[in-house]
Amino acid sequence: MSLLAKGLSKTVLVAIIIVVIVVIGIGIWAYYSQQAPPKKLVVLARSGTYAEGLKVAAQEYQKLKGVEVVVQELGYKELYDKLSTEAIEKTGAFDVVMMDDPWLAGFASQGFLVDIGKMLQEKGIQVDPDFIPTTIEVCKYQGKLYALPYVGNVQLFVYRKDLFDKYGLPEPKTWDDVLKAAKTIYEGENGKVYGYVIRGKKGNPVVTNFLPIFWGYGARIVDENGKPAVYSDAGIKALKTFLELKKYAPPGVENYDSPEIKAALYNGQTAMSIVWPAWVPDLNNPEKSKVAGKVVVTVPPGAKPMIGAWLLGIPVTSKNKDLALDFILFVLSKDMQKKLALEVGVPPTRASVYLDDDVKAKYPWYPTQLEALRNAQPRPRLPQWSRVEDILANYIHQALTGTLSPEEALKKAQEELEKVLGG
Amino acid sequence: MRTTSKIGRIIHWVVIALALAWTIFPLYWIIVTSFKQSWEVLLWPPTPVPLHPTLENYAKLVFKDRFYVYMLNSLIVSTGAATLSLLLGSLAAYGLARIGLPARLGNLFLVWVLVIRMIPPITIAIPLFTILRSMGLLDTRLGLIIAYQVYTLPYTIWLLHGFFTAVPRDIEWAALVDGATRLQALLRVILPAMAPGLVTVLVLSMIMSWNEFLYALIFINSPEKYTVTVIVANYIQEFTIDWGRLAGSGILSMLPVLALTFYVQKYVIRGLAYTGVKA
C-alpha cells in the first residue's frame, strides 16, 4: 500500500480528524436540538402552488394563534409513497396531510384518516353549503367525511382562437372534432404549430390526460358493480383517437409532464390541450406567454369534466387533531381562500369565492371553471386506485409508444385489473 | 510502453482526447446550466457560456428550498455510518488478521462478508424494514446509519484486513513483550501506525453512504430528514425543465464527494483496483 508507506502528511491527517469530529458534533447537536420541538403543526403537502398557499396561510395562522405551522412539500408520486408508508409506520410525524382526491378511498379504508365529519359534529360545526358539492363528495368514503377540499381543481380545455378562426373551425364538441382540428391546423401551418399536445409521462400524467377522451367516447374504467370495463369498443376507439392525436403532437410527448405542456402552450407551439387550472393564469400573462389573449378556456369536449381536487385530512396518529382541524378550517375560510386565490393562484373550493368580483376580475375564466366543477365527475372511488392507475398508465403508455396495439393494451389492462379488483 | 508509428501516435492522441471530453463534458454542461436563468436553459441554439450568469438558482436552493437541511442530514448519516463501521470493522479486521479464528473459520468469515457486500440491497429491504420498525427506528437518521452497515461494514472489514496484514508484526510484538494486552496493543501501537489507512477507509465509507439512495428512500419518511440523494430524486420529478435549480442541487450534493475524493485519490487509483482483483 503506497498510501501506508508514505502516509498522508500529518497536518492533513489532523485536519481531517478535526473536521470529522466537528461534523459529528454538529450532527449530534442537530439531532438532539430537534428532539424537543415546541408546539407546532406539521403539514405534508404537494409541492408548488398548493404548498405555497399553505405557507402563506401558515404565516397568518401563526400571527393570529401563535402556533408554528411547518409545511413540508413533496412531488406527486413521492407524496403518495410517503403517505402510504406513514399509514403503515404510524410515526405520527404529520398533523395535516394533503391528498389528491382519488387517493382518499385507499387511505380512508386503511384507517389512516380521522373521521372529520364526526369531529365537526362533536364541535357543532356544519359543513358550509358554500363548498361546491362535487368537491365535498370526493372527501367522502362510504358516506363518512374524511377530509375537506382545499384546491378546486377540474380539467379544462384550451384552444387557440386565432388559429381556429384562421381555418374556420368551430369550438370542438367531440374528440373527433378535436382530431379534425388538430390535423387541419398542423397541416395548414406546415408543422410549425402542433395540433394537440399530450401529457404522456408514464404514471398519473398519462392517465389523467387520456381519461377525458376515454370518457368522451363513453368508455368506463369500472362498471356499476365495480368490475373492470376498460376493454370495450368505446375504449379502443378512444385509445385510437389518442394515438391519432399524437401524430399532430410534438416529438417526445411520451415523456411530457406539466412543465413541457406549459412551455408548448406559452410558446404558441400547440393549438389545443387539456389543462389544469393552475396553468391558465400565466397563459394570458403577456410577460410569460406569447399567446396572451389568443386562447379560449373552456370545458373538455365529450363528457363531464374530471375533478382533481386536493384535499386536507388529519392522520389518526396526529397528536394535535383539534389544532389540525382548526388550521384546516382557517385555510378553507372564505377570506383565506380569496387571499390564496388572488396572491398565490390556488383555485378555491367555495362557490362564493369564484363569484367574488375581485377574483373574477383577475381570473376571467373562473365562472367557466365553477360551472365545470359543479358538473364534474370523479375518477372511480376505489381503495386500490393507485394500483389501478399504475396498470392503466403502464398499458396506455405502451400503446402510446407503439409497443402494443390499442386492442392488446386494453385487453391486457383488463386482465390485470381483474386480478386486482376481481373479475 | 511507447508508440512506434506516427499513425499510432495520432490514434493514441484521439483516444485520450475523446476519453477526456466524454468525461468532462457532462460536468461542464451541468455547471454552466446551474448558472443560467430559466429562460436561457430553453434557448436555441444552446449557449455554451451563460449570457447573463446568475446565482439565482443557488440562492433559491439555499433560501427557499433550504438545501442545507438535506446536506446536513447526509453529513450526519454518512459520518455516523462510517464511524460505526470503522469501530466495529477495525476490531474484526484486527481479530482476523492477527489473532485468527480456529480452522478455516477466518477465511469463511471473510467470504461470508464479501457475499453480504455483493447481494442486491433490495432483496433484504423488506426484512430490514420490519426490523427497523420493531426497534422504532424507521424514519430516523439513526435507523439509516444502522441500515448502512450492510454496505459499509463488509467494505471496511475487507479493506482493513488488507491493511492490518501489511503492518509489520514486529511493532506489535514489541508492545506485547512490554506487557500490553491485545486491545492495548491495537489501540496504542497498531492503529496509530496505520492512521492514514483508517482515514482512507473512513472517507470511502462516507462517500458510499453519502451516495446511497435506495435505503434512504425506503426508510426515511419525513422530508425534514431526507438525505441529498432523495431530495435530488424529488427535484428530478419536480423541476422537469427548471434545470438551473436541478443542476444546482446536483452540484451542491456532489461537492463534498469531490472534496473527499481529493483525499483518497491515490488510494482509489492504485488501491481500489488492487482490492478489486484481490477481493
Next chain:
Amino acid sequence: MGLVFIAPAALILLTLAVYPIVDVVFLSFHKVDVYAGFKLIYNGLSNYARLIADNLFRTAFINTLQFVVGATVLEVLLGLLLAVAFSIEFRGREKIVPLIVMPMMLPTIVISSFWRIMYHTEFGIINAMLKLVGLPPVNWLGDVRTAMLSIIIVDLWQYTPFAFLVIYAGIQSIPPSIINAALVDGATLPQITRYIVLPLVKRHILVVAMLRIIDTFRIFDKVFALTGGGPGNATEVLSFIIYKNAFRYYDFGYAAAQAVIMLAVVLTIIITYIKITRRGG
C-alpha cells in the same frame, strides 16, 4: 480469543444481512397484512405461482439481463481500450487519470439528474448537437428502442472508469522487460497488445467483468431517476418492481418471492465469482 474482536461486527451483520435473507424466504410463503399489524397468513406456494404467471416479472427479468450484458460488455471493452491507451506513456498522464476516474465516485442519482437534463428531446444538449450536424432528434428516454440504451450509456459514463482502473493496474504489473524484448524483436503495438498484454491481464478482465455483472444486477437508481420503468415496460427492472410491490403496494409476501428469485440468481453468480478468484489464488 479472536472471536471476541470479531463478535460485534459479526452480530451486526447477522442481524442486518443474514437474518433478513432467512426472513425474506420465510415471508415469500406468506401473505402479509400490513394494516393489521403485519399479520402473517401462510399461503404456501401461491406467491410463486403468481410470479410464474406474471408478465411484468418476466419482462423485468429480461430487461435486467439486457442491461447487465450490455453495460458489462461495453464497459469491459472500453475499459480495456482506455487501459491500453493509458499504458503508453505521455505527458500529463498522472494528471488525467484522476479526472477520468471521477465519475465513479459521484452519487448515481445526481449523475442521472445530469443526464436527464442532457437527454431531453426538445431542449437537451445531446439532441441540439445532433441537430447541429444535421441529424434528426432522438427521443432518448421516451422511445422503447432507445430507453434502455440511454440508461446503459449513463452507466458507461459512470463505471467504465472502474473497468479501466482494474485492467490498467493489471497492465502496470507486467514487467517492462517483456514488452521491451518484444519491441526489440520488432513487434507492433497491436501485436504486443494481442499476444502479450491480453493473455497477462485475462484474469483482471474476468474479475472486473464478474464484479460489473454483480453490481449491474442491482440497478435501481438510474431507472428510478431516468425513466421510472417506462416507456411502457421497456426499462422495468427487478429491483424496481420489487421496490414497487413492497413499498408502493405493500404486497410484502409477493415482493419477497420476487426477491428470493433475484437473490438465488445473484448468489449463483457470486459463488461462481468466488470460485474463480479462489482458484487463481
